[in-house]
Amino acid sequence: xxxxxxxxxxxxxxxxxxxxxxxxxxxxxxxxxxxxxxxxxxxxxxxxxxxxxxxxxxxxxxxxxxxxxxxxxxxxxxxxxxxx
Numbered sequence: 006x007x008x009x010x011x012x013x014x015x016x017x018x019x020x021x022x023x024x025x026x027x028x029x030x031x032x033x034x035x036x037x038x039x040x041x042x043x044x045x046x047x048x049x050x051x052x053x054x055x056x057x058x059x060x061x062x063x064x065x066x067x068x069x070x071x072x073x074x075x076x077x078x079x080x081x082x083x084x085x086x087x088x089x
Contacts, residue, residue: 015070023062027055061085 013021033054037047065078 019063019066019070023059023066026062026065027059030054030058 031051031054034047034051037050042050061082065081068077068081069075071077
C-alpha cells in the first residue's frame with residue numbers, strides 16, 4: 006500500500022494554512038494591472054498584501070485553535086474587512 010503522510014498537527018496547520026489565505030488575495034494583482042499600474046508597483050503591493058494577510062491568517066488560525074469555534078476568526082475577519 007501507499008505510505009501514509011505524517012499527520013498535520015495543529016501547530017503545523019496554524020503555521021502552514023495561512024499561506025493559502027495570503028495566496029487567496031493575490032488576485033488583486035489583476036485588478037491593479039487592469040488599472041494600468043506598473044509591474045514593480047503591483048509586485049510591491051502584492052508582497053505587502055501577502056505578508057499582512059498571512060500574518061492575519063496566523064492570528065485567525067490561532068484564534069480558531071484556542072477557542073474551538075469558527076465565530077472568533079469570522080468576527081475578527083469581518084472587523085478587518087469593515088475597517089478597510
